[in-house]
Amino acid sequence: MDLFDIQKEREAPDHVPLAERMRPKSLDELMGQDHVTGSGGLIRQAVEKDRIFSMILWGPPGCGKTTLARIIARQTRSHFLQFSAVLSGVKEIRAVIDEARVQRLSGKKTVLFVDEIHRFNKAQQDAFLHHVESGLITLIGATTENPSFEVIPPLLSRCRVITLKALSEKAIGRIIDRALSDDQAVLAKMGMLLEPEARNHLIRIADGDARSALNGLELAASVVLPQTQGSKTENRIIIRIKDLEQSLQKKALLYDKTGEEHYNLISALHKSLRGSDPDAAIYWLARMLAAGEDPLYIARRMIRFAAEDIGCADPQALTLAVNAMEAFKFIGPPEGELALVEAVVYLATSPKSNSLYTAYSKARKAIQETGALPVPLHIRNAPTPLMEALGYGKGYRYAHDFENAVVDQNYLPEPLKGRRFYYPTGRGHEATIRKRLETWQALLKTGQKDPKEDT
Incomplete structure (x- = not known):
């Protein structure tokens, strides 16, 4: 921050927005963050000792992230550079690094403030690493999102995360x-x-x-x-x-479509559906739509829910969820939103089962543990004489030749023979599936005669 910047702040002409005119200039003026700026607070101690460190300021909109970064630079007499992750790329990063080098030649430290740092991709974040580590810049990033999800681990490990609170x-x-x-x-x-x-x-x-x-x-x-x-x-x-x-006119709901609150609300909807509470599910759906969430995003999440939390307990749930999305595309808002409401109520009141999700997770775990096991020879395709000579397809038993089209035959790799992944519940249609599987197992235990032996 140079003398020209300070002079501009002092003038505070009436065309400058009120929020900018009233921006606090010192830690004492900053309100609502006493846990880090008050007496004994981490930021206050660092500023008073002139031992500032790179940090990620994590907090909701309007809590003082940009203001705090400016105050830190001002009170430590550092050169302040503000950088937008939305508007800048690696080329601009190189330019500010060059400027920081010039400032260092005159004995001045540089505070580089990166607004919305979570919007930087990995390559852009990587560009800061060496310069943060060398001390050329003190990086202060601001984000409304959980930095552990959006900031790359190498950069996160070189910064301290400072959590700021919504103002009381x-x-x-x-x-x-x-x-x-x-x-x-x-x-x-x-x-x-x-x-x-x-x-x-x-x-x-x-x-x-x-x-x-x-x-x-x-x-x-x-x-x-x-x-x-x-x-x-x-x-x-x-x-x-x-x-x-x-x-x-009305309160604009606080909602960042890419931020943490976005995930909090979709989580609330998902858990309300899973908990079979149609009223709560309708509320969270309405809340997201009122805040401007993309209805098709919600529809896609309901499709996922239908497969993950209902599955074969009600196979119609997936069909209805897909149809709700298509109906919304066809009709559009606001009338099409009722199709989403219908889907929400149907999903919330359907019998629940996570058997498909659990089965898939077990199968993936088995693959991780055993690697790419070979396909058993008897269920391999044998389109050429060479493959047939190698034993491909040998011993395969055609299910339709047997009673009820069920045959005692292993279809898994040999080390996984007998392994079960899918355990249907006794709820909804899965009760029928479970009974059918039990019937087949009982049939197989009685022994089967190969029809080919009679020919």
Whole structure:
């Protein structure tokens, strides 16, 4: 951060967004993260001792990740470079590394802040490794997603993960009050007032996001007209609850389609279906659709659920889930959403079985343990005389030649002979399957005569 950057911050013209004008400039001004910035906190100690380290700031939107990175650079007198993972690639990374080298020649440290670091691919993240390890840059990454899922292990091992919290209602209230009293560019200059009911509403809809609270306050201030208060007419903006609701229309649900909350909600839907609770399943479906989730993504997840958690207990579940997706494609929103609701209710109220999932997992484990075992000769195809001479297909018993089309014959590799993977439950259609398998096993135990022996 150079002198020009600092001068721009001091000027804070009225065309700069309120959230930027009110951005805290020191750890003491930063609210809601006392566990790391308060007395004895890890970040405060590192800043005060000027021993900053590379870190990943993990927290929800509007909790102060960018602000904290700027404060760290400011208070340690480091050169601050901000980098967007969305807009930049390896070429841009090389450019900022070159700039960091220039800064080091003048004895200045460089803090490289990477916003949305989870959007970098492996190659882009790899490009930081050497420079973080050498100390050329202090990397501060910001992410709303669990870094253990999105940041490559080598880079993650060189950074400390700092978890930031969604701001409390008390902290959001203090931020709003500070903007009303300290924003000399617009709000305080105009003597803006906020009714208590409107203040409480703004705090609630911000949902722990300081940026959302300040943006909402700024929007409301821009659309209301000067009001008359009491017997004295003043050019003051008094924001009432109706003004706030009108300007904001409705609360935009906090939802990152690629972030952790995305996975939290789909997990809630999946578990509600598995738990056979149609009401909860409908709620989570409606919640995701209201937040703007792709309906086809939800449909695909329901198809997976039908195979994984219902399977052969109700074979129609998979068909209905696929049909629901096709119906939505054909009709579109919002009418097509009812097809998804129908599928959700059907899946939630179907008999459950994870026998297919378990069987497949056991088969995969057997492959990992035993490797690529050879196909038994008797069930190999023998399209050429050479293969036939080598014993391919020799001894194969054609099932349709036997009673009930069932024959006592091994189809697994020899080391796995007799191994069972699929154990049907007694629920739904699987009860019929289990009974059928038991009947076949009993039939095989009685012994079978090969029809070819009579010819």
